[in-house]
Amino acid sequence: MNWLKEYKLSLKNLHAEEPLDVYFYRPLAFIVVKTFYSLPITPNQYSLLALLSGIASGYNLLKGTSQSFKWGAFYFLLFAILDCCDGMVARLKKNGTEFGRLIDGVVDYTVNVIVYVTLALGLKKQYSPDLFQPWLLVIVAGVSKAIHSISYDHYLTEYLSYEKGDGGFVVREIEDLRGRLDESEKSNASYIRRLALKLYLGYSSIQAGNQERILVFNPRLYCEKNLRALKMWSFVGPAVHISVLIISCILNEPYLLFFYSVVFGSLWLIMMFIYQFKINQELSEEKAA
Template identity: 50%
Template sequence: MTWLAEYRSSLKNVHAEEFLDVYFFRPIAFVIVKLLYPLPLTPNNYSFASFVSGFTAAWFFYKAEFQWGAFFFFLFAVLDCCDGMQARMKKNGSEFGRFIDGLVDYTSNIACYIGLGFGVAKAMPMMGSIPTVYLVIAAGLSKALHSIIYDHYLMEYLSYDRGDGGFVQREVEELRQKLAVAKANPKESKIRLFMLTTYLGFSTLQAGNEGRSLKFECKNYIEKNYRAIQLWGLIGPAWHIAFLIFALLFDRPEWLFGYAIIFGNTWLVIMLIYQQKIYHRLESAQA
């Protein structure tokens, strides 16, 4: 198998991946995984390295050493792609791999925005008449909002792509069953019980309470939404990460604020309108 074919097979779903992930972050991650492939590394090793890089970035942001922070945040983003690739290529994922990956992702991003808030408050307290820390908060909240909405439409797209609206809920139910079995075992490790309980709570929160109802014909939905999911990706996590890296690498935080607060929220409104038009077309086609 050629490297290109192997790279494509290492992706979760090439049609549902963000452009920057497919053509920037993940190719670098793939090369790292391939070069270190002979070593006895696990996906959790990459998750730990990603965690260290993310919190190192947060520390440098806090100290207002933005270029070093940008470098380590870039490293965090690349290593964050490595764990899943390693698991798919070597098939050596762990029981809690996805949970650890998600936890590292959330905590590192939160730590970096907190560190950035303190750093810019020291280095450049005001941007025009606006306290810069307010802009960091607005950018961070915008990123969180965009990621939640992007994830909603991504999961909807994947449900139609698989022809299965309840695959996420079934994964949650499997976790519930694992937890029940573990609780019934008096010799079960307290650490595993804690991890299962936390993982179940985390997954339930992500999944929501009910399965997705596939109201439209799957092939028609995918055809109509293929472009939309690519356009939603313009405010996905990868673009937020890229703007943060390049803005701070060149000491121009206003690039991040302009993208996250102005462009990102404007694009969000445009895409919500566009998505509703797609739904109307799909409903008309089924009428």
């Protein structure tokens, strides 16, 4: 099997991937995965390495110097690459677990909080208290990132629901987890496995919600009209946020991060909501015709 075929197998649903991930971060991650593929490195160990890279990034950002910001950017880039490796290894070696998916999610959230907070504290050291504080802009940018990620995840999940023709696939995945948890408790499975299932169930329920989506439109037409919209949503997706933060740190320009996350991001969000409303109107008209 050639590398291109293996690379495609290492991905999730292509429509569920951000373009920047597919063409930049994941190819770099795939090179790492293939380089060390013969070694017994598990997905969880890649997650641990990603966490350590995120902590190293935060440590350097906290120093608050132009040089340390560049190192912070390097380690955050390394985190972004390693954060892709765990899932790719799990898909290629078919050794993914509920505990591993939980760890991946926790590491992702933890590192993002660390990086935004330490970047803000590092910037605070650079500016006089009498001047306007750019570190406050970083906090606002972090909040904006959270809003953008929630919006992107919402429309991504909706698109995948239509693509599968199943509005309740997320809810059923959660119900399946509950079933496996019940079975593990009845069979006296190890405490670690039961704990992992409980934690992952809670994490999945919070992340996905428990409401089944009603597919009001024709799934094929919905996917045709929304594929471009989904790619447009990725302009405020996690991968672009990571990239802009890295560039901002290299240039030591927090205003760049603020402009992208708050100014551009907010305008893009409004435009996308209008665009989605227009698409839904067209779908409703075609349904009524």
